[in-house]
Amino acid sequence: MDLLPPCNAACPAGENIQRWLAHAREGEHERAWRALVADNPLPAIHGRVCYHPCERDCNRARLDSALSIHAVERFLGDLALEHGWRVTPPPVRSGRRALVIGAGPSGLSAAHHLAALGHDVEVRDAGARPGGMMRYGIPAYRLPRDVLDGELERIRALGVTLTPDHRVVDLEAERREGRFDAVFVAVGAQLSRHVDIPAADAGRIVDAVPFLRSVASGERPRVGRRVAVYGGGNTAMDAARTARRLGAEDAVVVYRRTRERMPAHEEEAADAEHEGVRMSWLRTITAFEGGELQVEVMELDESGLPRPTGRLETIAADTVILALGQDADTGFLRSVPGVKLERDGSVRVSGSLMTGAPGVFAGGDMVPDERTVTVGVGHGKRAAREIDAWLRGPALVRPPKHRQAPYEMLRPWYFGDAARRAQPELGPDERVGGFVEVVGGLAEPQAVYEAGRCLSCGNCCECDGCLGACPEGAVLKLGPGRRYRFDYDRCTGCAACFDQCPVHAIEMIAEAAPDPPEAFVSPQGAAR
Numbered sequence: 352m353d354l355l356p357p358c359n360a361a362c363p364a365g366e367n368i369q370r371w372l373a374h375a376r377e378g379e380h381e382r383a384w385r386a387l388v389a390d391n392p393l394p395a396i397h398g399r400v401c402y403h404p405c406e407r408d409c410n411r412a413r414l415d416s417a418l419s420i421h422a423v424e425r426f427l428g429d430l431a432l433e434h435g436w437r438v439t440p441p442p443v444r445s446g447r448r449a450l451v452i453g454a455g456p457s458g459l460s461a462a463h464h465l466a467a468l469g470h471d472v473e474v475r476d477a478g479a480r481p482g483g484m485m486r487y488g489i490p491a492y493r494l495p496r497d498v499l500d501g502e503l504e505r506i507r508a509l510g511v512t513l514t515p516d517h518r519v520v521d522l523e524a525e526r527r528e529g530r531f532d533a534v535f536v537a538v539g540a541q542l543s544r545h546v547d548i549p550a551a552d553a554g555r556i557v558d559a560v561p562f563l564r565s566v567a568s569g570e571r572p573r574v575g576r577r578v579a580v581y582g583g584g585n586t587a588m589d590a591a592r593t594a595r596r597l598g599a600e601d602a603v604v605v606y607r608r609t610r611e612r613m614p615a616h617e618e619e620a621a622d623a624e625h626e627g628v629r630m631s632w633l634r635t636i637t638a639f640e641g642g643e644l645q646v647e648v649m650e651l652d653e654s655g656l657p658r659p660t661g662r663l664e665t666i667a668a669d670t671v672i673l674a675l676g677q678d679a680d681t682g683f684l685r686s687v688p689g690v691k692l693e694r695d696g697s698v699r700v701s702g703s704l705m706t707g708a709p710g711v712f713a714g715g716d717m718v719p720d721e722r723t724v725t726v727g728v729g730h731g732k733r734a735a736r737e738i739d740a741w742l743r744g745p746a747l748v749r750p751p752k753h754r755q756a757p758y759e760m761l762r763p764w765y766f767g768d769a770a771r772r773a774q775p776e777l778g779p780d781e782r783v784g785g786f787v788e789v790v791g792g793l794a795e796p797q798a799v800y801e802a803g804r805c806l807s808c809g810n811c812c813e814c815d816g817c818l819g820a821c822p823e824g825a826v827l828k829l830g831p832g833r834r835y836r837f838d839y840d841r842c843t844g845c846a847a848c849f850d851q852c853p854v855h856a857i858e859m860i861a862e863a864a865p866d867p868p869e870a871f872v873s874p875q876g877a878a879r
Contacts, residue, residue: 352858354756354809358405358420363721363729364391364460368405368420369810375423375802380795381436383802384427388438391728392463392506393456395432395498398425399790400489401725402616410758410808416771419793419801426798432501438467440510445469447742450531452476452519455483456724457537457715459506460731461738465535466509468739473529474511477518483539485724487564488586490593491786522687522711533710533738536684536698537731540677540716546581548671550639559590559674566593575669577601579644581636582674583613588620590672591628595783603629603666605636607649607657622789626782631666633657644668679717687711693719703737703747704730712738756809756855765814765853769804772797811835811856817848 358368367386374383387394398421409417430436447470451458454476462472480486482499507513519525526534543558550556557572559582565572578594580587583606591602604623606613609632613620624630631646638645644666649657681698684690689707691699698706698713705712714730716722740747775791782789793801811834818826818835825841826848849857 352856353753355753356808357408357410357755360755361404361408363726365729365732366390372802372805378799380427380430384431384436387427390732392460393502394424395428395502397725398428399494410806411804413758414763415768418804419771422774422793423798423802426793429792437505438509441469443469447532448530449738450529450534453537454481455537455539455715456485457727457731460728461535461735462511463506464732464735466511472511473514475514475517475519479515481513487567490589492789495788520683532742535734536713537715538679538717540679540722542678542680544675546675548636548639556671559586559672560677562590562672571597574599577667577669579666579668580604580672580674583615585615585619587674588615588623590674592623592626595626596786603631605631605634605646607635626779639671642667642669681717704734760855761806762853766806772801807854809855812854816851820847820851
């Protein structure tokens with residue numbers, strides 16, 4: 352059988368994680384990387400900035416600790432940059448042209464996959480350099496710029512044209528003049544939301560996105576000794592950590608909800624605290640004057656929502672950074688016939704990510720979904736395949752997903768304990784002293800070991816257990832990578848093979864019953 356591993360099911364980029372881990376475990380690193388970039392063209396980036404929901408659902412966590420999937424992904428991505436591995440362009444071009452608007456993760460992913468499918472692709476972006484919020488929003492201590500540039504260069508080498516400093520205002524005209532057959536719109540969420548704060552010196556109140564952008568561009572704005580960041584998302588944590596690196600001796604995050612309700616990922620808040628950032632939960636800012644921030648204490652009502660109490664406190668601050676969320680700039684789409692926008696400005700799309708305008712697709716931060724690099728990359732891949740189907744016809748038909756392989760299906764006695772390998776990290780003082788990368792990567796022996804911790808949930812790992820357990824010689828080994836065949840003339844249905852299979856790649860089915868749709872043996876590896 353082939354079942355769906357929970358890591359594969361949880362990956363927003365749609366990676367076949369179990370497959371590339373298996374190649375990495377065997378030391379076939381380039382083969383592992385190629386299996387990885389078939390779904391995600393930015394593995395070195397993802398190994399650093401993805402919040403790895405795959406690890407949250409990893410069955411290994413029930414045994415000892417989750418597999419460090421992101422660390423192995425980073426190892427493969429860095430190895431590809433070191434050795435200059437490239438994706439081979441298709442030998443035959445389709446003759447179709449696609450325009451991608453936005454050079455963030457979603458747009459770049461779509462461009463990569465469209466080019467790999469044989470289409471001519473141009474990416475137009477308003478920024479001076481491609482990368483979107485990966486370049487101008489994620490600080491260098493999390494994502495070094497040489498890593499970003501290396502993976503972008505590989506997309507360019509696939510034949511994608513990257514056009515910077517080009518803000519699209521009239522989409523219909525751009526499509527007509529460029530003779531583009533399809534468009535994928537993926538502009539990022541870079542418009543800061545605002546709140547009115549009475550302040551004697553409004554110049555000391557700055558928006559987080561422009562602040563992070565200026566630092567990413569090489570500027571070093573003066574923030575003073577004391578900085579308050581208003582907001583509870585990942586951008587707020589990055590702003591506070593960046594302020595510490597710019598010399599702020601005291602940085603505090605002010606948020607109106609509790610830690611449990613903050614939009615930031617827990618590891619982001621933990622890293623900020625590790626670097627000396629203080630958290631002030633259940634507080635709202637009411638005024639800012641004379642180096643003092645006035646905040647009102649909130650309390651939770653019966654439904655768990657914050658409500659004001661009227662009690663006020665003061666926090667010393669030289670600068671206030673607003674990190675209250677961002678919106679995508681979708682106004683230029685209002686004039687496109689058929690495109691519908693939601694009340695919050697997001698774009699209404701169909702299940703294929705196509706808007707109401709034929710041939711115009713949208714994804715990433717522009718459509719309702721979680722706003723992360725990995726989600727954006729997944730949208731880009733999905734849009735590329737839908738665009739390819741729309742250009743060539745017929746419509747894309749997705750096969751049904753296999754059922755998942757939960758921990759209860761496995762035989763954990765087979766695996767034993769194997770401790771997770773930790774990535775090296777800088778200490779607090781080293782971190783705030785500059786913008787050098789905080790978390791290091793795994794060496795090859797560690798990465799191979801970590802890949803070997805994979806339980807191969809739901810898919811044959813060729814352990815030969817069934818071969819040795821069968822008393823009738825009904826299990827036939829077909830050779831490396833080809834798995835096994837059952838001789839049903841010899842099989843008595845004793846279930847010895849089923850009882851010992853550690854990964855539940857064998858199922859017992861009543862002889863008179865028809866095979867269920869998922870009960871088949873495939874040499875293709877992990878199910879999708």
